[in-house]
Amino acid sequence: MQTPYQILDVAVDANDVEIKQAYLQQVKNNPPDHNQQQFQLIHDAYSAIKDHKSRVSHALFTLPTANFDSVLDKLLHTEQAPDFNAESLHKLLTIDLEDASLINAFTRPDKT
Structure with missing residues (x-):
């Protein structure tokens, strides 16, 4: 399972602007009318890490997946x-x- 950072292709220490730019680029490459599931995945990833508060919440309350x-x-x-x-x-x-x-x-x- 990919993390929101991997889905948006940004570094874990990326700032708000970098994350938003990556989100917009991903939406441009995967518009909702072509692949709704991929678009939803991108949107959910952005929602999880879009600002500092969201990133802190994601880091605190998301359990890592174990292989x-x-x-x-x-x-x-x-x-x-x-x-x-x-x-x-x-x-x-x-x-x-x-x-x-x-x-x-x-x-x-x-x-x-």
């Missing part, structure tokens, strides 16, 4: 391959449920 594929890639990416061999698999499969270290790993000490 979940990118987030998952970052979460699942590891720098080194896990050290997993036959011996570690055997240890994992033969863990005794009464083993104190296993019990301590899954329980919290009482706060008294």
